[in-house]
Amino acid sequence: xxxxxxxxxxxxxxxxxxxxxxxxxxxxxxxxxxxxxxxxxxxxxxxxxxxxxxxxxxxxxxxxxxxxxxxxxxxxxxxxxxxxxxxxxxxxxxxxxxxxxxxxxxxxxxxxxxxxxxxxxxxxxxxxxxxxxxxxxxxxxxxxxxxxxxxxx
Numbered sequence: 001x002x003x004x005x006x007x008x009x010x011x012x013x014x015x016x017x018x019x020x021x022x023x024x025x026x027x028x029x030x031x032x033x034x035x036x037x038x039x040x041x042x043x044x045x046x047x048x049x050x051x052x053x054x055x056x057x058x059x060x061x062x063x064x065x066x067x068x069x070x071x072x073x074x075x076x077x078x079x080x081x082x083x084x085x086x087x088x089x090x091x092x093x094x095x096x097x098x099x100x101x102x103x104x105x106x107x108x109x110x111x112x113x114x115x116x117x118x119x120x121x122x123x124x125x126x127x128x129x130x131x132x133x134x135x136x137x138x139x140x141x142x143x144x145x146x147x148x149x150x151x152x153x
Contacts, residue, residue: 023047028059029078031118032070032132040066048080053152055081062143069138074129076118077146084151088114093148095121097130100141110148119148 025047030039041064048057057080069075095108108121108130121130121144128134130144 021049021051023049024080026057026080028061028080029118030061031076031078033073033076035071035073035132036068037070037075038068040064040068042067046080050081050152053084054149055079055083055152056147056149058145058147060143060145063138063140065140067138067140069132072132074120074131075144076113076116076120078118079112079148079150082117082153083112083114084153085114087112087150090150092119092150093146095130095144095146097121097135097145098143099136100143101139102136104136106135108146110146112150119146121146 027039027044028046031037039061043062043064044060046057046059048055059077089111091109091111093110095110097106097108098104106123106125108123110119110121112119122128123130123135126135132138136142
């Protein structure tokens with residue numbers, strides 16, 4: 001069955017993916033709760049898609065030789081679109097972490113830090129925050145990837 005509304009054929013729009021909108025590239029701001037952190041020459045591929053108030057984002061980071069990780073504390077990543085105030089502390093996605101030198105891998109859960117319009121990652125197995133030394137001491141060629149879906153402000 002095809003539903004025809006003023007302005008077009010909804011079925012055709014769904015098949016063609018037009019109801020989802022375009023993906024837009026962005027560079028997430030990377031900070032730590034203590035000391036200076038920055039992406040430096042990291043390889044970053046990040047994009048988001050907004051459909052109404054729903055935002056999907058995908059972030060892939062492979063840290064480089066000039067990346068900095070702060071001196072202690074939690075890693076934070078800025079969101080591409082401001083989140084709704086009612087999203088604070090809610091799990092909104094999954095993360096994958098890789099230590100290139102040791103061949104270690106970990107999963108993580110992405111949570112919102114609502115008032116500051118950013119996200120942080122915790123390790124489900126330990127409950128610890130991803131930070132300068134957790135789950136390992138971060139270095140060049142280590143990678144962090146996450147996908148998240150949340151409500152825009």
